[in-house]
Amino acid sequence: MAQRFGGKFSPGGETSKPGQQSTFRGAKVDPAGARSNVLFVPPVILAFTSISDGAIGLATGLVGAGLLVLGAWLLREGLRAEAAFNERRVARRPAMPRKIAASVLTGLGVAVAAWKNDPGLIAPVIFGAAATGLQLAAFGLDPMKDKGMEGVDTFQQDRVAKVVDEAERYLTEMADAIRRAGDRQVEARVERFQVKVREMIRTVEEDPRDLTAAKKYLGVYLMGARDASAKFADIFSRSQDLTARSNYMMLLTDLEESFGQKTEKLLLDNNADLTVEIDVLRERLQREGVRLD
Numbered sequence: 001m002a003q004r005f006g007g008k009f010s011p012g013g014e015t016s017k018p019g020q021q022s023t024f025r026g027a028k029v030d031p032a033g034a035r036s037n038v039l040f041v042p043p044v045i046l047a048f049t050s051i052s053d054g055a056i057g058l059a060t061g062l063v064g065a066g067l068l069v070l071g072a073w074l075l076r077e078g079l080r081a082e083a084a085f086n087e088r089r090v091a092r093r094p095a096m097p098r099k100i101a102a103s104v105l106t107g108l109g110v111a112v113a114a115w116k117n118d119p120g121l122i123a124p125v126i127f128g129a130a131a132t133g134l135q136l137a138a139f140g141l142d143p144m145k146d147k148g149m150e151g152v153d154t155f156q157q158d159r160v161a162k163v164v165d166e167a168e169r170y171l172t173e174m175a176d177a178i179r180r181a182g183d184r185q186v187e188a189r190v191e192r193f194q195v196k197v198r199e200m201i202r203t204v205e206e207d208p209r210d211l212t213a214a215k216k217y218l219g220v221y222l223m224g225a226r227d228a229s230a231k232f233a234d235i236f237s238r239s240q241d242l243t244a245r246s247n248y249m250m251l252l253t254d255l256e257e258s259f260g261q262k263t264e265k266l267l268l269d270n271n272a273d274l275t276v277e278i279d280v281l282r283e284r285l286q287r288e289g290v291r292l293d
Contacts, residue, residue: 031083032076036139039075039106043068046113057116064112071105074098075135078142085143092157097142107132160208163218164201170222171197177226180233186245189252190229196256197222200263210266217262225255 043065050061078098085094111128118124171194178190200217204210232248235241 031079036072036075036079039072040069043072043109050116053116060112060116064109064116067105067109067112071102071109071135074102074105075139078102079139082143092146093143097144099139099142100136103132103135103139106135157208160204160211163211163215164205167197167201167218167222170226174222174226174229177230177233181236183236183245186236186249189249193225193252193256193259196259196263200259200266203263203266207266213266214262217259221255221258225251 046061046068047065050058050065053061075098078094078101081094081098107128110131111124114127115124175187175190175194178187181187197218200214204214204218228248228251232244235244236248
């Protein structure tokens with residue numbers, strides 16, 4: 001179905017108001033870009049060139065192609081996990097070193113392809129080791145240490161991780177539902193709301209003590225927003241009801257303001273907690289005879 005493009009400079013497009021956040025804010029580039037996608041090409045070539053090599057040659061080629069595809073897929077996931085790790089100030093290292101595993105699988109795939117053309121041991125080992133080393137050099141290693149976890153309650157961090165995973169799932173389902181409506185302006189509005197929600201998520205991740213105060217927002221409210229998005233998408237895709245569209249946009253505005261105010265309150269509370277801890281520390285130091293200018 002044709003979809004009309006809308007935007008700031010399109011006929012009937014919405015113009016930004018002073019002080020209004022741009023929908024581009026928070027936009028991300030997929031870290032698994034062309035340089036990793038190109039690794040899906042060699043296994044395709046290997047599989048096609050093995051068709052005329054007989055049963056054994058075909059089976060060997062498909063095994064090598066399968067290893068290469070699995071390595072390319074793991075590399076994509078590893079790059080995304082690394083990007084998420086770098087984005088956060090407090091994060092645990094990936095449970096599985098995907099980029100390293102991807103390099104090993106790529107090396108094995110290249111070794112199998114080399115053995116197919118040159119049966120033996122020396123050539124496959126050389127080519128496989130070279131492929132593994134080159135991929136590691138090109139894409140690097142996975143994060144091997146936790147970041148900003150010193151003094152963090154790991155049990156509380158695990159609770160935060162569960163709530164965050166649930167919130168991210170709601171956001172993904174919300175975006176998937178809105179695509180059915182086929183309205184680019186509504187999609188952009190939802191993306192702006194997601195940016196505001198992720199600001200709260202980052203705040204909670206950096207200070208797990210905020211979880212209790214934010215849990216209702218990241219759970220109940222987001223679940224309601226997801227359900228409302230699904231219902232709006234079903235109605236608007238059938239009838240193009242402008243009243244339903246207006247009501248949904250107003251709901252997003254109310255939710256965005258609510259999430260923004262709560263995030264600001266969490267940050268203010270964190271500053272107040274820090275001030276109290278500093279004052280307590282000063283009093284203890286003065287009792288010990290240490291005076292701070």
